[in-house]
Amino acid sequence: VAWLWDYIFLRLVWRPYTIGKELRAQGIHGPPYKLARGSNEDIKAMKEETDGLALDVHDHNYLQRIAPHYLRWRDQYGEPFLYWFGPKPRICIFDYELARQILSSKSGHFVKNDPPATLLDVVGKGLALLDGIDWVRHHRVIKPAFAMDKLKMMTTTMLACAQSMIKELENQACQNKNVEIEVDFNIQFRELTADVISHAAFGSSYRLGKEIFQTQHDLMAINLASLLDVQIPGLKYLPTEQNRRKWMLEKKLRSSLLQIIQQRLASTCSDNGNDLLGLMLESCVATEQGGKQGGLNMSIDEIIHECKMFFFAGHDTTSLLLTWAVFLLSAYPEWQERLRKEVFREIGRERPSADALSKLKEMTMVLLETLRLYGPALFMQRKPVTDITVGSTKLPKGVAVVIPIPIMHREKEVWGDDAGGFNPLRFENGVTRAGKVPHAMLAFSMGPRSCIDQDLAMLEAKATLALMLQKFSFTLSPGYVHAPADVFSLKPKFGLPVILRRLDGCS
Numbered sequence: 001v002a003w004l005w006d007y008i009f010l011r012l013v014w015r016p017y018t019i020g021k022e023l024r025a026q027g028i029h030g031p032p033y034k035l036a037r038g039s040n041e042d043i044k045a046m047k048e049e050t051d052g053l054a055l056d057v058h059d060h061n062y063l064q065r066i067a068p069h070y071l072r073w074r075d076q077y078g079e080p081f082l083y084w085f086g087p088k089p090r091i092c093i094f095d096y097e098l099a100r101q102i103l104s105s106k107s108g109h110f111v112k113n114d115p116p117a118t119l120l121d122v123v124g125k126g127l128a129l130l131d132g133i134d135w136v137r138h139h140r141v142i143k144p145a146f147a148m149d150k151l152k153m154m155t156t157t158m159l160a161c162a163q164s165m166i167k168e169l170e171n172q173a174c175q176n177k178n179v180e181i182e183v184d185f186n187i188q189f190r191e192l193t194a195d196v197i198s199h200a201a202f203g204s205s206y207r208l209g210k211e212i213f214q215t216q217h218d219l220m221a222i223n224l225a226s227l228l229d230v231q232i233p234g235l236k237y238l239p240t241e242q243n244r245r246k247w248m249l250e251k252k253l254r255s256s257l258l259q260i261i262q263q264r265l266a267s268t269c270s271d272n273g274n275d276l277l278g279l280m281l282e283s284c285v286a287t288e289q290g291g292k293q294g295g296l297n298m299s300i301d302e303i304i305h306e307c308k309m310f311f312f313a314g315h316d317t318t319s320l321l322l323t324w325a326v327f328l329l330s331a332y333p334e335w336q337e338r339l340r341k342e343v344f345r346e347i348g349r350e351r352p353s354a355d356a357l358s359k360l361k362e363m364t365m366v367l368l369e370t371l372r373l374y375g376p377a378l379f380m381q382r383k384p385v386t387d388i389t390v391g392s393t394k395l396p397k398g399v400a401v402v403i404p405i406p407i408m409h410r411e412k413e414v415w416g417d418d419a420g421g422f423n424p425l426r427f428e429n430g431v432t433r434a435g436k437v438p439h440a441m442l443a444f445s446m447g448p449r450s451c452i453d454q455d456l457a458m459l460e461a462k463a464t465l466a467l468m469l470q471k472f473s474f475t476l477s478p479g480y481v482h483a484p485a486d487v488f489s490l491k492p493k494f495g496l497p498v499i500l501r502r503l504d505g506c507s
């Protein structure tokens with residue numbers, strides 16, 4: 001009875017009622033709460049309505065496709081507004097100063113909002129989702145793996161992986177004396193970044209790494225499909241066909257990760273290597289030996305969660321940055337030519353080094369503009385651990401705040417009248433001068449919880465693009481349909497088919 005009272009009355013009725021009343025009194029309005037379903041059905045219906053929209057390749061305003069509900073409610077109720085993810089209240093904000101205060105807060109007043117349990121199973125409760133003392137402990141172990149000197153060492157691995165992809169494409173292009181082929185770069189880059197992260201960060205065998213990505217990918221697809229469904233307690237324990245498939249995939253994911261960890265422990269007992277997994281395992285070994293590293297230790301279970309998170313964060317995001325950069329360079333051939341000239345000027349036909357890559361200024365500008373218009377991360381969330389006033393808004397404890405990056409990246413007051421257009425030159429004087437406020441760029445977030453690995457992502461993207469531009473020119477395939485989609489991150493719904501031409505022909 002106590003459970004029923006707590007679950008049905010307090011969670012589904014009383015709390016939504018009181019929170020809604022408190023926020024309305026402050027002038028924060030939004031769609032009415034519907035018992036247990038909240039706004040989920042409305043979101044689903046609006047998304048279904050716009051799902052068929054395809055855009056011109058020079059039209060970068062895909063917000064109607066991925067966030068029609070935010071646009072409609074902002075028009076209807078002003079900003080910020082309140083909506084309901086099931087029975088959970090969420091406030092969507094658009095104000096840069098409010099976002100800055102929330103994201104840069106070091107006081108511990110704001111924590112990550114728990115993702116739905118179904119997503120947590122796939123991405124793992126790793127660094128990006130931890131808070132407080134656990135975050136500090138994990139951060140201290142993980143941060144050294146991404147110091148610049150280590151990243152420079154990783155460049156060799158990245159280049160080797162990218163070169164082998166390019167060689168393979170060159171060979172394909174020259175089969176039957178053709179000089180061009182059609183390639184889906186969405187798939188190609190997913191494989192490449194999977195390869196890089198599993199070699200460079202985890203030192204694992206490519207085959208096993210690839211299996212893990214495929215399993216994570218399949219699990220994510222199942223979980224995303226049911227994200228907006230009403231959550232019925234206990235349903236996830238029933239042996240339905242979908243649940244059984246999920247359990248099988250979860251088991252496979254865990255056992256593949258354990259296999260990588262055990263192989264590593266078995267091969268180098270005293271020295272676990274200098275990469276991420278090595279650092280985490282050392283900390284774990286320290287626990288078994290009595291915590292000699294003064295509280296830095298991680299358990300094997302925590303390491304598994306971190307591995308899931310890094311496999312996920314490390315390959316999905318970077319592969320999408322590359323995918324959208326190739327899309328934009330195909331849609332704007334003048335920029336493709338400009339970057340090719342820059343690559344030949346700074347690097348020639350040589351294999352680039354980390355130092356040479358840092359000289360590619362125009363390429364950095366294009367990548368930043370790609371991240372502004374097509375950044376893989378879409379909606380960040382935080383929730384206050386106590387009632388707190390930020391600016392003029394009083395946020396009640398536990399009410400999640402949503403920061404919609406792609407909408408904010410198109411605000412004309414911050415980015416100028418050409419906010420909707422592709423203009424890498426806006427980054428000519430650096431990222432902090434591109435908008436009217438220094439923290440306008442949110443693609444890697446800001447503050448203490450910003451992306452731990454943005455340098456690696458940028459380096460990997462530059463290395464891959466430089467190698468591609470040295471060897472090929474590319475255009476969008478006539479079969480390409482421009483339909484960016486919110487699939488946890490921003491993906492091209494129908495892939496990215498591109499026609500690739502060898503620059504030096506086939507001998």
Ligand code: HEM
Nearest residue numbers: 128313314317318321377380443444445449451452453457
């Ligand atoms: C283009 C590539 C990338 C983009 C756009 C990106 C974006 C982001 C964003 C927006 C956040 C903050 C999320 C939030 O505050 O809710 C974040 C955090 C994080 N990212 Fe990235 N990321 C990229 C690449 C990577 C890579 C390659 C890795 C790892 C191999 C990585 C690992 C992480 C981790 C661990 C965090 C959590 C940091 C913390 O909470 O302390 N990211 N990333």
